[in-house]
Amino acid sequence: MKKLLLIGIGPGHPDYLTMQAIKALRTVDVFFFLEKEGRGKEELIQIRNDILAEYADSGRYRSVVAKSPPRSAAQGYEAGVRDWYDDKAAIIAGLINDELADGQTGAFLIWGDPALYDGTLTIVQDILARGLAAFDYEVIPGITSVQTLAARHRIMLNRVGGEFTVTTPRALERTPADQIDNAVVMLDSNAAFARYADQDLDIYWGAYLGTRDETLVSGDLKTLAPDLAEKARQARAEKGWLFDIYLLRRRKD
Numbered sequence: 405m406k407k408l409l410l411i412g413i414g415p416g417h418p419d420y421l422t423m424q425a426i427k428a429l430r431t432v433d434v435f436f437f438l439e440k441e442g443r444g445k446e447e448l449i450q451i452r453n454d455i456l457a458e459y460a461d462s463g464r465y466r467s468v469v470a471k472s473p474p475r476s477a478a479q480g481y482e483a484g485v486r487d488w489y490d491d492k493a494a495i496i497a498g499l500i501n502d503e504l505a506d507g508q509t510g511a512f513l514i515w516g517d518p519a520l521y522d523g524t525l526t527i528v529q530d531i532l533a534r535g536l537a538a539f540d541y542e543v544i545p546g547i548t549s550v551q552t553l554a555a556r557h558r559i560m561l562n563r564v565g566g567e568f569t570v571t572t573p574r575a576l577e578r579t580p581a582d583q584i585d586n587a588v589v590m591l592d593s594n595a596a597f598a599r600y601a602d603q604d605l606d607i608y609w610g611a612y613l614g615t616r617d618e619t620l621v622s623g624d625l626k627t628l629a630p631d632l633a634e635k636a637r638q639a640r641a642e643k644g645w646l647f648d649i650y651l652l653r654r655r656k657d
């Protein structure tokens with residue numbers, strides 16, 4: 405039987421790998437990479453290569469790189485993502501069928517944790533359900549950017565006995581602004597926090613966590629929003645990509 409590992413590698417620094425992830429890396433025969441087009445991607449590839457150089461067994465594995473399909477512009481966001489996943493499923497099934505021998509272990513390195521805003525697990529399950537390839541698979545959890553944000557700002561995610569939500573700017577738009585209480589926002593990179601600058605919210609913002617460009621900003625959103633939006637815009641323009649995450653927390657008197 406072939407085996408596929410989805411290994412969570414944490415959000416950007418080799419120190420964020422768990423012991424389980426490191427042990428798993430050492431069992432891998434073939435690492436698969438789906439590379440996206442676009443400026444700045446070399447840096448993300450370099451981070452993953454650094455992780456392999458530090459932890460994987462160099463005499464054992466080989467890497468296979470395939471081009472990630474472009475995101476479909478189909479009818480609406482959800483339909484677009486579904487088409488995109490279908491295209492990726494065809495590519496990943498092809499990789500498993502053609503590049504992995506029976507008894508071998510293949511792996512995808514998943515940024516952060518595989519269960520959080522990452523499509524690979526869904527795609528793998530879809531490949532199996534549709535019989536596009538046959539293999540066993542395992543998920544190795546990783547430290548998420550959510551945990552890293554909290555640790556770097558030295559904050560609790562929940563308030564005593566309270567809750568927090570993890571969301572995206574698109575989903576947050578469905579919540580009335582005055583009902584946002586304690587929300588971690590991911591997948592932004594366009595300074596959507598600026599929409600809420602009239603609210604009594606504090607922001608705890610982190611960009612490029614775990615990398616040499618890590619930036620942390622926190623305080624009153626009303627005061628910070630214009631400069632922070634400009635900082636995010638500049639960072640994205642200079643590097644060609646921006647990974648940022650933030651907690652919006654309603655201020656209690």
Ligand SMILES: C[S@@+](CC[C@H](N)C(=O)[O-])C[C@H]1O[C@@H](n2cnc3c(N)ncnc32)[C@H](O)[C@@H]1O
Binds near residue numbers: 520521549550
């Ligand atoms: C496709 S999602 C992947 C999330 C990942 N699976 C996780 O567990 O954190 C990418 C988003 O995660 C957040 N993110 C991931 N790594 C980050 C980092 N090093 N610094 C800041 N945000 C990060 C950003 O919100 C980014 O837009």
